[in-house]
Amino acid sequence: MRYLIIHAVNRPIPMRYFAIFELDSTVHWQNITKYCNSERMDDIQQNWMVRSFNFAEEALQAGEVPVGCIIVYEDKIIAVGKNEVNETKNATRHAEIVAIDQVLKWSKEQDINSALVFSKSVLYVTVEPCIMCAGALRQVGIPLIIFGCHNERFGGCGSILSIHDASLESLGPSFQCIGGIMKERAVDLLKRFYQGENPNAPEDKRKVKKDEQKV
């Protein structure tokens, strides 16, 4: 199943509308990607991405790897997440997992089928999801991910493996990715983190990343 993001230009700027429509199979995804990458789309994507960066900044303040995300459903943010690995002593507590937990909670409270909510949501995350999170995102069935910089260490949407579109029928549907939105800011945050280093990792686990693209 493919989806199209529609930017309703008739709305005033702060009220920009972002909706996802199901398409029939005759529409070529290439054309849609071209549309998504047009300047108008960049503006909208940046608007949401700025919100994700608030959580990445929060993570940095808390001494966590600075990655933040939001999940947008029907033009509103229903979940947010930031990396909480050190806080929970659980290395799987990435921003995306935190946000997925919130969508499940939100859907329960609203009494809506969570699978339906996920299938019409967009995830905005400051860094390319890792292999684990890409697997998680397929399982909940999110159709579209917009991310900032690439994740050269753990990336699951093209950098190390391509989990987002690999043939993994049992995991869930593949999803589309648009990367590179505000990537400089994402890289800058990571650079600030790795210069300070993760205080909870033992000495030999610390790796000073000289390459600024590395997460």
Add this chain to the structure above:
Amino acid sequence: MLKTMSDDHPLAILHQDYVKCVELTDVFVSVIQCKKQTASVAKALCEDFPLENLQHLKRVRSCNSKDGSLQVVVCQGKTQEQFDAVLSDVKYSCLGKPFLTKVPKLKPLTRKQFEECKLYWPVTFHENKRITKLINLSYFSEDEIHKIQSHMKELFNHKEKSKTENAALIVDPKVNTVLATSCDRRHLEHPLQHAVMLCIDKVARLQGGGMWDIKEECCILENKSIKQLEEANNEKPEMCSMQSAEQYLCTGYDLYATTEPCVMCAMALVHSRIGRVFYVFPHEDGGLGSKFQIHTERDLNHNFEVFKCALPEKK
């Protein structure tokens, strides 16, 4: 039927490089027409045409033919014009006309690959003892196999009791103690609560963290484990890592799973720095052997050993 020890030995899931067949590449080879000059010709060729990526090849081989003639690798990746100019030197006058020959492209990593390589051209082989033992099923001692089997048995008992598809268990092998057990909850209310993810979170909880608050009906083993752990701690406190600040995530721990972990769980184990993984049933979309081999991915910051085990026998 009589069972040998290797029947019970877990099967290591190695990097593709150790399993694959020998790849071949073309090099130019010449017959050495004057055997006396073999050493000097080989030395000269090593200087003029170093074998860069083919260091594993022996430069000279003796042919099977009756006269025992010798052949030498002239060069690789050069055109005839390029090497003709060099070979016109008088020091190469004893070389016959170069011809293309197929030789092994990569150095052999296992004895099996070494034997296969030799069918094409003599090569050097530096045996990795650990890899050989893993392949020959002589890596674990009988005692270790027994411990692995007993944890696997405990896992399957747990799976049957909880009536779930998948179950997982984390052990600290230094004190041979179960730290956490879990069963799959993905079909209950949370698509991400796979047994492995839950087990990792239980270890986090033991360390004073945790992300999911689950009141499980199948936690009986956990209390038992904590007791075991305390006992182990009293007996040999220096060995018990749980209480020490040194313990970082799941470093040095073993994970047992009934089914091969999916890609999400496989990567969760990388992030958690797991020591080893043992599972029984492969899964076609699995991340530790079937679809991907995430544990051997050289671009990742942590690799670990993965073993496929036999289904434990019922009592």
